[in-house]
Amino acid sequence: MNRRFPFQLYLVISEADCKGRSFTDVAEQAILGGVDIIQLREKNCRAEVFAEKARLLLEVTDSYGIPLIINDNLEVAMKTGAAGIHVGNNDISPADIRKQWPETKYVGYSVEYLAQLGNEQTAVSDYLGISPVFSTPTKADTVTEWGLEGIVAIRQLTEKPLVAIGNIHTGNVRQVMDAGADGVAVVSSICSAANPRKAAYELKNEILK
Numbered sequence: 001m002n003r004r005f006p007f008q009l010y011l012v013i014s015e016a017d018c019k020g021r022s023f024t025d026v027a028e029q030a031i032l033g034g035v036d037i038i039q040l041r042e043k044n045c046r047a048e049v050f051a052e053k054a055r056l057l058l059e060v061t062d063s064y065g066i067p068l069i070i071n072d073n074l075e076v077a078m079k080t081g082a083a084g085i086h087v088g089n090n091d092i093s094p095a096d097i098r099k100q101w102p103e104t105k106y107v108g109y110s111v112e113y114l115a116q117l118g119n120e121q122t123a124v125s126d127y128l129g130i131s132p133v134f135s136t137p138t139k140a141d142t143v144t145e146w147g148l149e150g151i152v153a154i155r156q157l158t159e160k161p162l163v164a165i166g167n168i169h170t171g172n173v174r175q176v177m178d179a180g181a182d183g184v185a186v187v188s189s190i191c192s193a194a195n196p197r198k199a200a201y202e203l204k205n206e207i208l209k
Contacts, residue, residue: 002182005161007036010185017191033200041071054080132166155180
C-alpha cells in the first residue's frame, strides 16, 4: 500500500453506468463491500446538474469517510468541497489546478504516453491513472492500451502512486497489482454488477491476497 495514496479499490461512477439504479445506492453498497475512494464522472452533464449529483454523492461518501474525486470539472470540485479532481491530457492541467485550488487534497492525472512521466503535470500530481490497462467500452477515446507490461515499465520510471483502469475484474486484478499498480479503478465491474457490494468485496479480496 502506498502511504501517499492508500486507496487500493477506486470506483469510477456515473448515473448512466448504474443501469437505472440509484447511483448513490450503488456507491454506498460498493463502499460497504470495500471501495476506498470514489470518482464521479459525468461527462455530459451541465455544471449545475453535475454539482447537484456531487452533493448527493458527498452525503454518502462523507458519512463513511470516503474521499470523493470529481472528474474533469474544477468548478464542480471546488464548489462542492470534494477531496480532489482527476484530469486527462485534454482537460485543465494539474499545474493550473494547483494554482486555482491550492487546498485540494488530491490531483490525479491520466498517463497515455511514457513521455508524460517527465513533465510538470506528473510532477505536481498526487497519483497517476494508467489508462487503459486493457481496452474497455467505457473509455473509447484512448491512445495506448498499456497491458501488464506497460504497468511494469511505468513503475520503473516513477515513484508516483499508480492507479490502473481499464477492463479490470477479479480474474486479472491480482496480476495488475503484481505488475506494480498501487490500486485499481473500476467502472462496470461494480456499477453493472447485480450485487455491487459483493462485487466490491470480491475485488478487494483479490487485491489483498
